[in-house]
Amino acid sequence: NHWVEHLRHSPELHDKIEFEVAITTYSFDIDEKIEKLIGDSLSAVEKSEFKQAHLEQTKQLIKGDGSGSIGQALDNINALSRKQRENGGLKQDISSLFNMVDNCIQLGTIPFSILARHGFIARTILLSLKHRAILTNDEVNQIQASVKTVASDLVDDMHSLQLGELSNSDFMERYGHLRPGTYDIMSHRYDQMSNLSDGLVSSHLEQCVDFFKLSKKQQRQINQLLDEDGFEDFNANDLLNYVNEAIVGREYGKFVFTRTVSDMLELIANFAEEHGLSRDEVSHVPLNSLLNTVKSSSEFTIEEQLRELSSQEAEKHDISVAIRLPQLLVDQAAVHIIPFQVSYPNFITHKKVTAKSVVLYSETDGVLLTDRIVIIEGADPGFDWIFSKKIAGLITKYGGANSHMAIRCAEFGIPAAIGCGEQRFDLLLKVNQVHLDCAAGLVNPIY
Known part of the structure; x- marks a missing residue:
């Protein structure tokens, strides 16, 4: 206690x-x-x-x-x-x-x-x-x-891929399963992306070997x-x-x-x-329910069963998304009146940088990352490809001091603010330039 x-x-x-x-x-x-x-x-x-x-x-x-x-x-x-x-x-x-x-x-x-x-x-x-x-x-x-780590290998191999020293099939055989959003069926895998290796390869590894x-x-x-x-x-x-x-x-x-x-x-x-369902529809079906549908017999077709489950779970999802809760729930009162909780980021390295920022979701979409501070929601291994681009820094909404992206940024010597929280993250989404000073513990939007 x-x-x-x-x-x-x-x-x-x-x-x-x-x-x-x-x-x-x-x-x-x-x-x-x-x-x-x-x-x-x-x-x-x-x-x-x-x-x-x-x-x-x-x-x-x-x-x-x-x-x-x-x-x-x-x-x-x-x-x-x-x-x-x-x-x-x-x-x-x-x-x-x-x-x-x-x-x-x-x-x-x-x-x-x-x-x-x-x-x-x-x-x-x-x-x-x-x-x-x-x-x-x-x-x-x-x-x-x-x-x-394997992230270092990924950057090295992506470099080799761009130089023609490694075939695309060999690269995808090892890394093709990765996806920005490890548990998200809506997120494309590396082997489903056409522009993964576009752009410049980072030189950070040469500084930290x-x-x-x-x-x-x-x-x-x-x-x-x-x-x-x-x-x-x-x-x-x-x-x-x-x-x-x-x-x-x-x-x-x-x-x-x-x-x-x-x-x-x-x-x-x-x-x-x-069975006639899209990725979006099946994304709402719980795994146990899907497994039960596969192994059990029913008077309804598999499509009918899955579609009904999807509809029910989608409604639950809409309700859960509409409910706002604090990052830390310590008593019942916080359910009714959400306390103001500010997260303090985990700063990686002691470097500082001021640069244009780019918000990245699950796809590359040809977005220019070179010399940009990349802003993403989570510390997910499916985003390791960003380290093959010469990024200036990284900011995440979620993630702890020893999370995947914290380790990655320490490995590559990239200034980062990991787990900056909802309030600060929402502010950063509204600007296109950010000042990140890891030594001073600052991450500020520039208007």
Whole structure:
């Protein structure tokens, strides 16, 4: 309840819970966090037990090889990747949807959630080293920028595609499943876009490829902390490797399981079309209802059943869209009178830029992105193609400090304001130029 009350009084922290509200893992500054975020809510003995429990859990996660380890999660993700190749993706029929859903959950989203947890642990550890003055803020940024993920590969391969060094079929075989709006059946996949590789390729990668190396002094300082906390046979370089593996693993896991999600959406769209329904109509049908329709017999045709479901769910959707709620719902009163809640963005890098802005939805539509600040709603991997354009900055409506786009912008050294909230986002939609100062924590429309 202590943390809930903290969040109630500081609702702008709703997307920063892991870092500024709750203590969910061990870090090298956990003592200071306990005093700040727990205070007198626990006794001295309870605080000691709390700290020790997190320490032992973190040791097991970082050094372990069990069900919660990076290695085990990646084994499952790789098993899903093998099944994707064996089963033929879009060559399957609608009856395959049942196994695809199960595989996606067991070998995709659950392992990904484990990898995402490791990603949070890795970032928390980095920030604690900064808090202990072992790393500077620039060095934390450099570490994140030196991590090469699947997004780096995408930009490299898009460059090769434009230069004619990589065929379109080879490019689409790997990246064609991505779509701006991972779970949106209305959003086109990369392999359904004709102008994906138009424009200039970003040069950001060339600025951020050097792998960060700890100085001798930093190694000694980190090794001392590890020894004090009982990390046996584990040194500073091992810790840095863990951070790298956690960030890379998280993004790779998402990349793989979203292929299954994307293929499922296409199977559903094709099935709907065969029975006379558009993508828009079937987009309203819940997955469980669609699966039940496929496997059960009825006096009504599949088209009649799906069309009726679509109509009912579309009405519910219209009602839900008409209801406005705060970003954080803490009591019943907020349903009737919506409190004014302002989000504080998560700023990436310490750069600043003033540039023309462009609002991007699900399609490229030949929009010029070069030297523009791109504005999008969500932090979605389907928008990774924007990093192949020489964008000046990025602003999103939603997204947290360790979200997909936050990691991407840190990797490419792109100034960004992630999760700026509804009020600020709506203001930015009304202008065509924006000033973004990440060091000062400013994102201002220019009229």
